[in-house]
Amino acid sequence: MNLVFAxxxxxxxxxxxxxxxxxxxxxxxxxxxxALEGQLLCGAFTAVVVGHETGSAWLGVLxxxxxxxxxxxxxxxxxxxxxxxxxxxxxxxxxxxxxxxxFLMRRILGLGGTYSxxxxxxxxxxxxxxxSALVPVAFLLTAAVAFWLRRTRSGLRLRxxxxxxEAARSLGLKVTGYRHAAVLTAGALCGxxxxxxxxxxxxxxxxxxxxxxxxxxxxAVMLAGTSPYRLLGACLLFGVAEALGxxxxxxxxxxxxxxxxxxxxxxxxxxxxxxxxxRRRKERTV
Amino acid sequence: xTPAAELSGITKRFGSVLANDSVDLTVLRGEIHAVVGxxxxxxxxxxxxxxxxxxxxxxxxxxDGRPVRFRSPADAIAAGLGMVHQRVRLFPELTVAENVVLGxxxxxxxxxxxxxxxxxxxxxxxxRYGLPVDASAPVGGLPVGLRQRVELLKALHRQAxxxxxxxxxxxxxxxxxxxxxxxxxxxxxxxxxxLLITHKLGEVLETSDRVxxxxDGQVTGRFVTAETSAAxxxxxxxxxxxxxxPRRPRERPDAxxxxxxxxxxxxxxEDPGVTFGVRPGEIxxxxxxxxxxxxxxxxxxxxxxxxxxxxELLGADVxxxxxxxxxxxxxxxVPDDRDxxxxxxxxxxxxxxxxxxxxxPELRGPLGGLRGRAVxxxxxxxxxxxxIRTASAGVPLSTLSxxxxxxxxxxxxxxxxxxxVIVEEPTQGVDVGAQEQIHALIAEARENGQAxxxxxxxxxxxxxxxxxxxxxxxxxxxxxxxxAEATEAALGAAMTGVAA
Numbered sequence: 001m002n003l004v005f006a007x008x009x010x011x012x013x014x015x016x017x018x019x020x021x022x023x024x025x026x027x028x029x030x031x032x033x034x035a036l037e038g039q040l041l042c043g044a045f046t047a048v049v050v051g052h053e054t055g056s057a058w059l060g061v062l063x064x065x066x067x068x069x070x071x072x073x074x075x076x077x078x079x080x081x082x083x084x085x086x087x088x089x090x091x092x093x094x095x096x097x098x099x100x101x102x103f104l105m106r107r108i109l110g111l112g113g114t115y116s117x118x119x120x121x122x123x124x125x126x127x128x129x130x131x132s133a134l135v136p137v138a139f140l141l142t143a144a145v146a147f148w149l150r151r152t153r154s155g156l157r158l159r160x161x162x163x164x165x166e167a168a169r170s171l172g173l174k175v176t177g178y179r180h181a182a183v184l185t186a187g188a189l190c191g192x193x194x195x196x197x198x199x200x201x202x203x204x205x206x207x208x209x210x211x212x213x214x215x216x217x218x219x220a221v222m223l224a225g226t227s228p229y230r231l232l233g234a235c236l237l238f239g240v241a242e243a244l245g246x247x248x249x250x251x252x253x254x255x256x257x258x259x260x261x262x263x264x265x266x267x268x269x270x271x272x273x274x275x276x277x278x279r280r281r282k283e284r285t286v
Numbered sequence: 287x288t289p290a291a292e293l294s295g296i297t298k299r300f301g302s303v304l305a306n307d308s309v310d311l312t313v314l315r316g317e318i319h320a321v322v323g324x325x326x327x328x329x330x331x332x333x334x335x336x337x338x339x340x341x342x343x344x345x346x347x348x349x350d351g352r353p354v355r356f357r358s359p360a361d362a363i364a365a366g367l368g369m370v371h372q373r374v375r376l377f378p379e380l381t382v383a384e385n386v387v388l389g390x391x392x393x394x395x396x397x398x399x400x401x402x403x404x405x406x407x408x409x410x411x412x413x414r415y416g417l418p419v420d421a422s423a424p425v426g427g428l429p430v431g432l433r434q435r436v437e438l439l440k441a442l443h444r445q446a447x448x449x450x451x452x453x454x455x456x457x458x459x460x461x462x463x464x465x466x467x468x469x470x471x472x473x474x475x476x477x478x479x480x481l482l483i484t485h486k487l488g489e490v491l492e493t494s495d496r497v498x499x500x501x502d503g504q505v506t507g508r509f510v511t512a513e514t515s516a517a518x519x520x521x522x523x524x525x526x527x528x529x530x531x532p533r534r535p536r537e538r539p540d541a542x543x544x545x546x547x548x549x550x551x552x553x554x555x556e557d558p559g560v561t562f563g564v565r566p567g568e569i570x571x572x573x574x575x576x577x578x579x580x581x582x583x584x585x586x587x588x589x590x591x592x593x594x595x596x597x598e599l600l601g602a603d604v605x606x607x608x609x610x611x612x613x614x615x616x617x618x619x620v621p622d623d624r625d626x627x628x629x630x631x632x633x634x635x636x637x638x639x640x641x642x643x644x645x646x647p648e649l650r651g652p653l654g655g656l657r658g659r660a661v662x663x664x665x666x667x668x669x670x671x672x673x674i675r676t677a678s679a680g681v682p683l684s685t686l687s688x689x690x691x692x693x694x695x696x697x698x699x700x701x702x703x704x705x706x707v708i709v710e711e712p713t714q715g716v717d718v719g720a721q722e723q724i725h726a727l728i729a730e731a732r733e734n735g736q737a738x739x740x741x742x743x744x745x746x747x748x749x750x751x752x753x754x755x756x757x758x759x760x761x762x763x764x765x766x767x768x769x770a771e772a773t774e775a776a777l778g779a780a781m782t783g784v785a786a
Contacts, residue, residue: 152397152398152399170359170375171388
């Protein structure tokens with residue numbers, strides 16, 4: 001019973017964690033990336049389409065990564081190289097992802113709404129669990145990102161240039177290079193997150209199925225700053241909230257309320273955390 | 287011996303502005319070479335060319351006799367240059383050690399960041415040059431003076447042979463500045479060449495070996511420090527001599543306070559708060575290192591922030607009154623934050639000049655808007671009276687030079703002839719010529735019987751203008767001096783919390 005609950009927490013956490021790790025890399029590099037929502041959707045869609053066409057879930061995952069990296073370039077080129085406001089571009093790509101996946105879904109899969117088929121193979125479960133093989137990858141990547149940021153030269157430089165790009169430039173660091181890399185890597189991670197969402201958590205694609213998880217990831221990044229472990233905590237919180245939502249639905253809570261629960265809980269925690277951290281900062285300055 | 291660096295015929299143009307006009311500069315090994323000039327004289331441009339931030343339109347740079355072309359600061363750093371910027375460019379999230387080694391990080395055999403040896407290296411440098419600092423503290427929590435020390439350590443870590451310091455003492459107390467110069471001296475003795483960009487002539491005369499003066503992008507003087515004088519340098523900088531501001535004794539030494547603060551707390555909740563007053567016809571100076579409580583004090587006096595204790599304006603308790611009420615009662619305020627608080631940079635000079643007076647019947651149009659002609663007339667009057675140099679009053683304020691923008695703020699605030707004026711850092715980022723005019727304006731306000739509170743971290747300014755000087759340190763008033771007693775040493779000691 002509790003193990004089942006823990007399992008559903010982990011399952012719900014994984015896609016958000018992928019996206020949030022991407023967001024964290026961008027935040028560290030000084031790009032406020034709110035395109036995660038659209039990129040998750042892009043990954044989820046590509047994974048299902050290619051998984052369906054080729055009959056291989058892993059090819060679907062691979063295609064999701066490639067497609068989402070390309071999709072992320074739509075953000076990185078204007079925002080990093082051409083000096084456009086990343087928020088504006090990101091809003092655009094989020095809308096584009098929603099529209100484009102709906103359109104292509106009708107063109108390629110021949111129907112709107114939700115697509116699933118017995119031909120569509122999900123990612124295989126790990127032995128003795130109901131988790132897909134991508135799930136542990138999300139958690140391992142968290143540790144890897146933490147290690148990389150703290151213990152390597154390039155990680156140190158990435159953290160540096162996020163805060164003070166001018167200063168980094170005057171040290172001769174290639175700010176735009178790091179930023180492109182961060183945004184495109186975030187794309188790859190969202191590709192994984194999306195694939196996990198459509199081929200791991202479930203085995204189907206439905207329009208707008210990212211359902212705000214990319215936004216939750218953005219919130220998690222804002223909560224965590226550049227600490228991957230705090231980020232993990234924030235994502236787990238969302239996972240718990242979502243799993244709890246399912247539970248409550250089972251216990252008779254109206255579906256709409258259950259759907260809203262994870263977002264409400266996350267929002268509440270964000271506000272509380274924010275209040276605490278400002279209070280702490282105030283104490284320090286006095 | 288070949289000079290460490292030789293710039294010849296450097297010309298750099300920004301649009302129609304000639305920032306550097308065929309400038310020559312020779313930097314010898316082991317010398318402290320001051321580069322002085324007013325704001326906009328081209329000092330920073332010249333240094334940016336040397337440091338690879340700008341590419342010159344014409345001219346050559348020789349490093350140890352060999353021609354070099356720096357395409358970026360990275361190239362300059364590789365060639366042994368280091369720069370301590372005026373606005374300290376550090377990464378607040380990272381520790382001192384991380385900041386110092388960034389860009390030239392020690393790595394372990396496996397290619398990972400070697401944090402232990404980074405900390406050791408920084409501690410070692412800090413000890414060798416007498417620049418103590420906690421290597422593993424995050425930079426974000428350090429006071430400004432210490433941050434600059436970190437910048438210096440950064441350049442030392444990279445073994446810079448030519449060190450450029452841009453206005454290094456603007457964030458330091460006199461004692462810290464003296465210490466910095468001692469370190470620079472040591473460095474110069476071991477063969478490092480030091481380029482000191484500054485507009486403080488006292489520093490130049492005390493510490494440098496040679497001086498190059500720039501004006502309007504051209505070299506207007508080259509001096510050996512030992513053979514020159516402040517007057518000679520000023521003449522080269524502004525092309526004329528400075529007249530000292532006239533000063534008469536106060537007429538009504540016992541008049542009641544026009545502005546009074548009693549028990550106004552500036553931070554710490556256990557403090558009793560500051561208590562002082564300003565009389566009509568008097569300039570009270572508040573000296574202190576930036577961040578000693580100036581901001582909360584000004585906020586409490588002007589109504590821009592909360593106030594504890596009591597604030598009285600012309601005998602009326604205004605502790606909880608809003609900004610508009612206080613202004614109506616007779617308060618004017620010249621903020622230090624020119625772009626944020628003092629002006630709306632995107633609006634025209636004329637609009638900035640009438641800001642705050644928009645409700646007076648004379649300026650108000652029939653539909654509640656501004657009457658354009660009246661605004662223009664008022665602006666034109668202020669532009670002439672206060673000597674603001676501008677093409678027209680219709681240009682956006684942001685196109686004015688720092689000195690002229692500041693004069694515009696002073697014009698707006700002083701022309702109202704309010705009984706009380708609060709002036710904060712009036713000459714920050716303003717050139718010597720405009721400084722002189724601004725000081726004259728403030729002195730004139732005093733002659734007019736206005737009560738002036740002058741907050742400045744520039745000791746010479748406070749000493750030149752104030753009748754009394756109060757010293758702020760960590761949110762408390764720690765000392766008070768009459769003008770005659772306010773020596774640099776006494777103020778400096780009080781500013782750093784050394785009991786007077």
